[in-house]
Amino acid sequence: MHPTIQLLAIGLLVGLAIGIAIHLVISRTTKARIRAQGYSAGSQARQPVIDELQHSVNEQALEITRLKGQRQNLASNHRIALDSITQDADARVKLFAQRCLSDHELLWVRRAIKQLEKAAEVHKFLGNTQRERDTNATREQLQALVSRLEQQEAAPTAPARNVRSVIVFGPKACGKTRNAARIAKALGLSKIVDDLQADPRPVELHDTLYLTNEDMSARTGGKAVMTYDEAMQHVAKQEAAA
Numbered sequence: 001m002h003p004t005i006q007l008l009a010i011g012l013l014v015g016l017a018i019g020i021a022i023h024l025v026i027s028r029t030t031k032a033r034i035r036a037q038g039y040s041a042g043s044q045a046r047q048p049v050i051d052e053l054q055h056s057v058n059e060q061a062l063e064i065t066r067l068k069g070q071r072q073n074l075a076s077n078h079r080i081a082l083d084s085i086t087q088d089a090d091a092r093v094k095l096f097a098q099r100c101l102s103d104h105e106l107l108w109v110r111r112a113i114k115q116l117e118k119a120a121e122v123h124k125f126l127g128n129t130q131r132e133r134d135t136n137a138t139r140e141q142l143q144a145l146v147s148r149l150e151q152q153e154a155a156p157t158a159p160a161r162n163v164r165s166v167i168v169f170g171p172k173a174c175g176k177t178r179n180a181a182r183i184a185k186a187l188g189l190s191k192i193v194d195d196l197q198a199d200p201r202p203v204e205l206h207d208t209l210y211l212t213n214e215d216m217s218a219r220t221g222g223k224a225v226m227t228y229d230e231a232m233q234h235v236a237k238q239e240a241a242a
Contacts, residue, residue, distance in 0.1 A: 106146060113142050165189070165208040167196065169215050170228030176211045183231045184209040186238035 116139035123132035166187050170176055176183075180192050189209040196212035216225055 106149065109142055109146055113139055113146070116142070164224055165206055165210065166231075167210040167212060167216050167225045168228055168231045169212045169225070172213050174228050175232075176228055179232065179235065180209065180211060182235045182239075186235040187231070 116135050120132050120135040120139065123129075123135060166189060168176060168183060177194055180194065184190070184192050187209060189207055191208040192211070193208060194211045196210040196214075196216070
């Protein structure tokens with residue numbers, strides 16, 4: 001083949017290759033630009049959704065913070081109420097420890113001790129070790145109470161004090177039980193009976209402080225009657241003079 005024709009053929013092939021290469025570069029550049037524009041448009045379209053989700057997350061975080069605050073307040077109020085109930089229960093237990101049980105009440109306590117003994121045996125048979133220990137502990141406490149009361153009954157009784165009994169009445173939770181010992185001391189009384197009912201069992205005419213929520217002025221029965229405020233005035237005078 002003539003050299004000129006060869007050069008022309010080679011030139012055409014080189015030009016074709018260069019054209020194809022330029023076309024590929026332009027095509028890739030165009031696709032990349034279109035892809036970038038698509039990403040940008042998609043990002044802009046998603047932005048309102050992202051903002052809404054972020055706003056929802058922030059609101060939920062604020063709600064969680066508010067609920068935590070409420071829970072802490074409720075827990076604090078619960079602790080305060082529990083402390084108050086515990087103090088009142090302790091005061092009532094102390095009052096109960098100061099009084100003697102009747103023969104009928106002692107009989108029921110002894111029956112309860114026997115039932116607890118049987119319950120402990122059942123728990124032991126079933127393998128409930130913790131419940132067996134708890135049941136035995138309760139039974140031992142009741143048995144100790146009965147033994148103490150029996151010793152008190154067997155001990156020589158002191159001469160009866162000729163101090164007139166007093167009924168102190170006031171609204172519920174005014175402080176009668178909490179201050180019962182102070183009131184009894186101020187009035188010179190040694191025995192305390194809490195929560196006297198409108199139709200109580202036989203009551204002592206001497207040396208006993210009765211606490212009640214009801215106004216029993218109409219049924220003194222040989223006992224003085226005063227309000228809780230009047231009783232606390234006696235307490236203030238007695239403690240000021242001491």
